[in-house]
Amino acid sequence: MDDAGEVAPPQRKRRHRRRRKILRIWDLQGGWCSGCGGPVPRQGLRPGDPDAPTFDHFIPASQGGTLALTNGLLKHKRCNQARGSAAPNGCERVWREVVLAKLENSVQPRASLRSLSASTN
Numbered sequence: 001m002d003d004a005g006e007v008a009p010p011q012r013k014r015r016h017r018r019r020r021k022i023l024r025i026w027d028l029q030g031g032w033c034s035g036c037g038g039p040v041p042r043q044g045l046r047p048g049d050p051d052a053p054t055f056d057h058f059i060p061a062s063q064g065g066t067l068a069l070t071n072g073l074l075k076h077k078r079c080n081q082a083r084g085s086a087a088p089n090g091c092e093r094v095w096r097e098v099v100l101a102k103l104e105n106s107v108q109p110r111a112s113l114r115s116l117s118a119s120t121n
């Protein structure tokens with residue numbers, strides 16, 4: 001009917017940046033949801049899909065949490081919505097430790113990945 005689906009350039013840019021952040025947190029958590037523990041598809045889903053990857057905030061923004069990766073958790077869209085602004089549970093605390101540890105050790109993530117796959121061959 002109309003062109004409601006068309007996205008203006010500035011919004012597309014913002015969407016792109018958010019998308020890159022989601023992919024980074026996806027990489028840090030190896031694609032596992034911090035809500036249900038299931039695998040999160042990395043690409044190919046529309047942002048509105050309940051299984052789409054989202055960037056959840058360990059400390060909710062409404063409680064002073066930042067938008068930084070150090071405050072990030074990977075979640076399905078539906079798991080993010082189910083949590084709302086509840087305090088982080090045990091699983092979320094563990095995942096955050098994983099994310100923080102990986103960020104601390106991310107000196108050469110690509111190189112270490114390569115050597116890892118080389119040693120398994």
Ligand SMILES: [Zn+2]
Binds near residue numbers: 034035038076
């Ligand atoms: Zn989930």
